[in-house]
Amino acid sequence: MTLTELKYIVAVARAKHFGHAAEACFVAQPTLSVAIKKLEDELGVVLFERGGAEISVTPLGAQIVAQAERVLEQTAAIKELAKQNKDPLSGPLRLGVIYTIAPYLLPPLVKTMIASTPQMPLVLQENFTVKLLEMLRQGELDAAIMALPLPEHGMSLQALYDEPFVVAMPSQHPWAARSRIPAEDLKSETMLLLGNGHCFRDQVLEVCPEMSRYSAPGNGMQRTFEGSSLETIRHMVASGIGLTVLPRASVQDMEGRDGMLQFRYFDNPEPTRRVVLVWRKSFTRKAAIDAVCEAVAQCKLPGVTPVAKGEAQ
Numbered sequence: 001m002t003l004t005e006l007k008y009i010v011a012v013a014r015a016k017h018f019g020h021a022a023e024a025c026f027v028a029q030p031t032l033s034v035a036i037k038k039l040e041d042e043l044g045v046v047l048f049e050r051g052g053a054e055i056s057v058t059p060l061g062a063q064i065v066a067q068a069e070r071v072l073e074q075t076a077a078i079k080e081l082a083k084q085n086k087d088p089l090s091g092p093l094r095l096g097v098i099y100t101i102a103p104y105l106l107p108p109l110v111k112t113m114i115a116s117t118p119q120m121p122l123v124l125q126e127n128f129t130v131k132l133l134e135m136l137r138q139g140e141l142d143a144a145i146m147a148l149p150l151p152e153h154g155m156s157l158q159a160l161y162d163e164p165f166v167v168a169m170p171s172q173h174p175w176a177a178r179s180r181i182p183a184e185d186l187k188s189e190t191m192l193l194l195g196n197g198h199c200f201r202d203q204v205l206e207v208c209p210e211m212s213r214y215s216a217p218g219n220g221m222q223r224t225f226e227g228s229s230l231e232t233i234r235h236m237v238a239s240g241i242g243l244t245v246l247p248r249a250s251v252q253d254m255e256g257r258d259g260m261l262q263f264r265y266f267d268n269p270e271p272t273r274r275v276v277l278v279w280r281k282s283f284t285r286k287a288a289i290d291a292v293c294e295a296v297a298q299c300k301l302p303g304v305t306p307v308a309k310g311e312a313q
Contacts, residue, residue, distance in 0.1 A: 003075060005039040006068040007138060008032050009047055013065040014134065016054045024134060069137070076139035077282035088285040089120050095292065096125045096132040096144035100200040100230055101275060104249040105145065108299040109292075117291050129199045136280055143279040143289060145296075147199060149206075150278070157278045158289070159307035160296045164248045165204065165271045166263045166303075170240050176262040183266055190242030192233045200230075203273050204245045237261060247273065248303035274307070 011021035012032070022029040040047055047061035057065060097106060106124065113122055125132070125141060132144040133153050145160070167181045175181060194201040233244050238260040246263070256262040277296070279289055297306050 001039060001042060003072065005035050006071055008035050009039065009061075009065055010068050010072065010138070011134075012036065012048060012055060013057050013061070016056070018055060024131070072138065073280070073282060076280065077284075079139070087119070088287040089117050089291060091119075092121050092123045093285070093288050093292070094123045094125070094140070094142045096127060096135060096141045096146075098129055098132065098144075098146045098199060099126055100194070100198065100247060100250075101145055101147065102126045103231070104247070105296070105299060105301065108301070109295055112295040112298050113291070116295060120288060120291065128197050130197075133278070136278065139280075142283060142285070143277055143292065145275065145277055147203060147273045147275050149203075150276075153278065154281075155278050156281050156283075157276045158293055158309065160275045160277055160293065161301065161304040161306045162272050162274050163301075163304045164265065165245050165273070166248055166251055166254070166265055167243060168234060168237050168246050168251070169243045169262050169264070170238060171256060171259055171262050172240075173243070173262065175243075175264065178264060180267045181264045183271065186243070186245075192236050192242050192244040194230070194233070195228060200247065200273075204271075234261065245271075249301040252302060254303075275304075 008021065008025060008027075011024050012018060015021040015024060018033055019029050022032040025032060036047065043064070045060055045064070046058055047064060049056045049058060102124075110122060113120070125135065127135070129146050129150065132141065132146060133151070133155075135141040136144055136153075136155065147163075150157075167175070167186075169175055175185075193204065230244075230246060230250055234246070234250075236242070237244050251263050254263045277289065277293060283289070293309065
């Protein structure tokens with residue numbers, strides 16, 4: 001039995017798919033499948049029920065997977081304990097960031113971190129929230145910046161800032177004459193949203209109930225395009241396809257002086273998202289976590305409101 005085999009069975013239990021689990025572990029599917037079969041033979045038990053589109057965990061397998069998760073977490077804790085006598089600000093910090101935050105936060109954050117803690121370079125990973133949480137659990141990341149709400153995670157987190165959402169429209173759109181936009185008015189427009197997997201898409205649908213309510217066919221609102229990035233969608237809006245909702249930090253010029261887009265805040269209650277830093281409770285480099293929080297607070301992102309340290313989530 002090896003730690004790698006334990007890592008594989010945890011990945012399969014979470015993904016419920018051998019191929020997806022192999023991708024998450026960065027190995028070929030045959031490699032993962034052979035290792036799991038070897039572990040099952042060694043233990044003399046069946047961990048997973050094969051067959052059908054989705055893999056299921058046997059009752060005994062679920063208990064073994066739960067124990068494997070604890071073993072992997074404790075293994076990561078041992079590695080962290082070995083660093084306790086060293087400078088917690090010395091050496092790389094592996095930091096994950098979700099796609100809709102990274103392009104806007106990372107340029108000032110990296111610059112600030114180089115100035116404040118040059119001895120702690122950032123090893124950066126952009127990905128979806130679910131994938132970053134998985135990498136945190138497996139010890140592949142030290143911390144990650146993402147937005148609430150999060151799925152159940154059992155980790156420590158610190159709020160960083162609150163960020164309002166804004167409506168982006170072509171410069172010639174009739175709404176450009178308005179000062180603010182009621183969320184319910186979006187039901188009459190063609191909306192461009194990020195595709196499935198992006199938490200910002202889910203946040204927009206959650207905080208703008210009218211968008212979710214009227215997105216069904218025949219209810220007025222249309223989603224003619226689901227893009228993989230906010231910048232792609234921004235260009236589609238500029239071309240006149242429809243409107244979109246953006247996080248405020250992604251908009252440097254609310255006045256739209258480039259002539260292609262106009263941006264407007266929502267009417268109250270104004271939809272926002274809370275951006276947080278998440279890390280394993282067993283992670284011992286607390287000074288490194290504090291350094292990242294302090295650096296983010298110094299980044300001066302447009303339109304965001306820093307959250308006081310220790311404020312309730």
